Amino acid sequence: MYRLSSRIWLWSALLIMAFCLLVPPVCASTIANPGQFLDLAESLRTSDHPRFVQMLAQIHREEPQLAPTELWHLRYLDAWETMYEGNYTKSATQLREVIDHSGVAILATKASALLLSNLGINRHYKEAFELANRLTKELPGVRDPAARFTSLYFLSMTMTSAGQTDLAIQYARMMGDALPASETLCKPFTLQVDALDKSRRLNSSSPELQRAITACVAARQPVFANSLRLIQVGVYLREEQPRKALALLDRIAQEIHHSGYEPHILWWQMNEANAYAILGNDNEARKAALAVLAMSHPEDKNWALSETYKILYQIEKKRGHAAAALKYYEQFTALDKAYLDDVNARAMAYETVQQHVLAQKLETERLSQQNALLRMRQTLDAKKAEASRLYLALLLMALAFAVLWMFRLKRSQLRFKKLSHLDGLTEIFNRQHFMGEVERTLRLLERRAGAACLVFIDLDHFKHINDAYGHAMGDEVLREVVMASKQHLRPVDLFGRLGGEEFGILLVECTRGQGMAIADRIRLAVEATVVECEGVAIAISTSVGLAFTDAYGHDLQRLCREADAALYRAKRGGRNRVVADIEGSIPAEA
């Protein structure tokens, strides 16, 4: 048996038992099926170790025939055996190989869990806690119940070794929550008791203790049951109940010694020495303590040995054996220091890893916060750009709408203005606008001494047309007369309805002769206008009076008076004729 510290002994026992029960024993064994053969070998590792070694050698001879998964399984078992033989460094390398390269999730998880224990035993605490962190992270993805159970088992043990007993209890509870078919509550309960004991929260009447013992006895797990009973002995001793401790030690003595499990025997012996020492039975205490020393090796460094030296020191001191007392005291303090150093190293390593993880987490959080901020900014910028585009579009739409609205307004204003200038029936200038335009034009002409002729037109006997054919026909006649007259005007001439059946024309830049000719052409056009009413052509004629600027100047009033007078004369002269102003050279009458 290999020399381990007393705390590690318990963990080793827990480790061995865990692997014993991971794979249920298989009865058949044939190399014809290497997968099954490997499973069988794995199940026999601790219960029949010689056979396991022999099977390992046998399958090594068949190595070339093995499938890749089977080869990796074999390498995992090799790593286990190497660790069992005490070569932790080589075993760690082999396990890392399986973890990194096997590609078989269950094997990688089992190898990780075993490596965790390996690193702990080998006092590579920092690496152990780093691996524990990785295992914890990977745990949600471990679906295989046995692999999950194993991971939790080693995680719980590792947390206890780091003094993180609450976490250890939590992992142990998680083991109990999802037990693989081949497992019982013995191991989860034992781990909880161990964590409670390490954190001094266990007393002899704690229900957890009894519950765990019952579960392990029922599950036929003597190593676990004995570990729990030895813990109970320790609790009795802490509670100053040495007689109860001795009674329990007595009860389990046979089983402990029969098991041959050296760490338990040593632990049992040390507890006996301690119980007798508390009772003041120095002889028995010394005897038991010396038995512990006899079982140990000079280079052993463990807590049980440290406690033993302490007991011996106290006894020798009491007896006044100063030299012996000093010798034991020196050995006790050296071991105690080593043990405390180890505890501190574990706690320190745990804290270091946690700090590192925390720093990484903070850095990750900081980076993710920066990313989130950046994303928010980008989103905000995109939204701003979108909003700007929207505002621009809205602005353009509003602008377009305003322009359209203004355009339509202007157009309708112009239309109304134009309409307000026109006569509703004939659509030529109404009187007011006509007079205004005539006055403006006359002023312009006057400035450049241009000639013009004002023409007044009045339909003859229009009342009769209305009376004979109706007012609507009268309107039609008015429209036709206007259209006929327009044919003889130039764009510069002004044409307006003065009222009723009376119209005015200003012929611009027009000589007397031209004026008379145009007026007569209009008269003739009116006369030729055909408006029929129920097949009867309506006779239309008009009288025309003219006044020229060459005779009366550019004064509108004067011209109007003279044109009106000429028109009056045309009427009086018999109608349907053109009469010019009196002062004109030609008294034109047609």
Ligand SMILES: Nc1nc2c(ncn2[C@@H]2O[C@H](COP(=O)(O)OP(=O)(O)OP(=O)(O)O)[C@@H](O)[C@H]2O)c(=O)[nH]1
């Ligand atoms: N249909 C129609 N008749 C109008 C309009 N404005 C005025 N009149 C009519 O025109 C007629 C003008 O009659 P009068 O002033 O007696 O002149 P007239 O009958 O043409 O006789 P003379 O001018 O002397 O030849 C009236 O009967 C008015 O009612 C109009 O817009 N439409």
